Amino acid sequence: MSDPKDCISLVGITGYGKHGVYDFEREEGQTFTADVDLYTDTRTAASTDNLENTIDYSVLAEDIRSILAGPPSNLIEQVAEHVARVALETGAVATRVCIHKPDAPIEAKAKDVTVTIWRGAEVVQTVSDLLAANSGDLPNGSKAAPVPDLDEAAARLPASGQTTLDIPATRTAVLALGANLADPIVTLRRAVADLDKVEGITVRQVSPLVRSAAVLEKDQQGQPDYLDAVLQVETSLAPLELLHECNRIEDAHGRIRTEHWGPRTLDIDIITIEGVHSQTEELTLPHPRARERAFVLVPWARMDPSAKLGTEAISDLAEVAPDRAGIKRTWENWLDVVEAAREDGEPAPFTGTLPLPSWEAVVRGNQTIRVVDDDGGFSPVGAIPKIPQPAPKKRGVFGRMWDFLRREPTPSPEPKDER
Numbered sequence: 001m002s003d004p005k006d007c008i009s010l011v012g013i014t015g016y017g018k019h020g021v022y023d024f025e026r027e028e029g030q031t032f033t034a035d036v037d038l039y040t041d042t043r044t045a046a047s048t049d050n051l052e053n054t055i056d057y058s059v060l061a062e063d064i065r066s067i068l069a070g071p072p073s074n075l076i077e078q079v080a081e082h083v084a085r086v087a088l089e090t091g092a093v094a095t096r097v098c099i100h101k102p103d104a105p106i107e108a109k110a111k112d113v114t115v116t117i118w119r120g121a122e123v124v125q126t127v128s129d130l131l132a133a134n135s136g137d138l139p140n141g142s143k144a145a146p147v148p149d150l151d152e153a154a155a156r157l158p159a160s161g162q163t164t165l166d167i168p169a170t171r172t173a174v175l176a177l178g179a180n181l182a183d184p185i186v187t188l189r190r191a192v193a194d195l196d197k198v199e200g201i202t203v204r205q206v207s208p209l210v211r212s213a214a215v216l217e218k219d220q221q222g223q224p225d226y227l228d229a230v231l232q233v234e235t236s237l238a239p240l241e242l243l244h245e246c247n248r249i250e251d252a253h254g255r256i257r258t259e260h261w262g263p264r265t266l267d268i269d270i271i272t273i274e275g276v277h278s279q280t281e282e283l284t285l286p287h288p289r290a291r292e293r294a295f296v297l298v299p300w301a302r303m304d305p306s307a308k309l310g311t312e313a314i315s316d317l318a319e320v321a322p323d324r325a326g327i328k329r330t331w332e333n334w335l336d337v338v339e340a341a342r343e344d345g346e347p348a349p350f351t352g353t354l355p356l357p358s359w360e361a362v363v364r365g366n367q368t369i370r371v372v373d374d375d376g377g378f379s380p381v382g383a384i385p386k387i388p389q390p391a392p393k394k395r396g397v398f399g400r401m402w403d404f405l406r407r408e409p410t411p412s413p414e415p416k417d418e419r
């Protein structure tokens with residue numbers, strides 16, 4: 001990400017809400033106003049002049065208004081936190097949120113009462129530098145509240161169980177896995193297990209496995225067929241953390257990046273993360289090419305027939321995807337049942353949640369399986385090497401801040417299933 005020194009500001013969004021500690025505030029309500037700055041790189045939007053390449057502030061403005069006028073919080077601190085959350089869901093790398101409560105019930109004469117918060121830790125230092133350089137002037141013309149030192153702020157976060165933020169602890173994400181080198185079936189099985197082992201990722205659904213012709217650029221040399229599958233996971237990780245975990249697992253399976261769309265031992269793309277829209281080069285969400293790829297849409301629709309991308313049904317998109325003729329075969333329950341011998345035509349439709357197998361059995365199971373039935377392209381499975389597991393990462397400030405925002409209200413999180 002380049003320096004996010006550009007800023008989109010929404011100033012003075014107003015909603016009539018019932019936030020407050022006192023009964024009369026809850027009954028009568030009053031006016032609340034929000035100023036929201038979104039730090040984001042606007043250069044692509046500027047050069048393409050296309051709304052798709054920037055944050056659509058009209059959608060965000062409506063979300064903010066609904067928070068101001070929505071379920072009451074005691075404190076405007078919590079209102080600000082909720083607004084910051086939707087602001088970051090736009091893909092902005094940081095946000096400043098100021099909530100005004102001009103009619104706050106205080107004895108002294110005051111024009112306004114406000115709470116200002118900064119969220120999106122990675123860049124706050126940059127913002128801070130920027131503000132220092134501009135003598136504290138904010139892009140919207142007002143004066144900035146001092147930018148906190150987020151490392152220090154993160155260290156002061158409340159201990160487990162103390163937060164009352166009404167923010168979901170996890171989000172649903174859809175991942176697409178593909179492989180066309182070495183032993184794709186084994187790699188893909190192990191990748192599912194590896195993803196599920198990551199603290200903060202739980203695999204919820206696994207699609208059938210799809211074999212398809214490699215989709216290539218016009219001038220690219222031919223490649224072996226791909227095996228692809230789609231997963232639905234639940235994650236408490238920040239979007240970039242999820243991306244980094246996917247990249248780490250790709251690397252652990254010998255991914256070598258040489259050419260664009262080159263053959264690969266393992267590819268893990270993030271297709272969607274619930275509520276997250278991102279337009280950065282490092283992470284674009286929803287995945288910009290998913291809607292035109294039958295090798296993603298077909299397994300996705302089979303896993304979740306009601307799935308949608310925006311307003312469009314995945315199954316409708318699959319029917320018109322340019323590469324749909326390249327889909328050659330599908331396998332159900334490929335995690336624990338090898339259907340290589342199956343010759344009875346189209347398998348039955350996939351029926352929802354797959355019972356998760358014992359990963360140990362998957363990994364150690366039949367080590368001489370050869371899954372691909374006809375013209376090969378995949379070598380037989382040899383001894384399965386152990387995947388090196390790196391030492392747990394120290395969480396950065398961004399991760400800790402994300403954890404804080406995502407924390408479940410209950411004090412003790414459920415232990416992860418032993419698999």
Ligand SMILES: Nc1ncnc2c1ncn2[C@@H]1O[C@H](COP(=O)(O)OP(=O)(O)OP(=O)(O)O)[C@@H](O)[C@H]1O
Nearest residue numbers: 260261267268269270271281282283284285287289
């Ligand atoms: N939604 C996303 N999922 C995964 N990577 C993404 C996403 N958005 C952007 N990227 C970036 O794309 C870069 C290239 O990823 P990768 O090499 O896996 O691309 P690819 O699989 O060859 O192409 P494609 O994205 O068309 O499938 C990564 O460094 C990553 O930061």
Ligand SMILES: Nc1nc2c(c(=O)[nH]1)N=C(CO)CN2
Nearest residue numbers: 178212213214215226261295
């Ligand atoms: N059939 C198929 N073709 C591809 C695939 C893939 O997963 N399946 N992935 C690509 C780059 O991610 C390029 N082309």
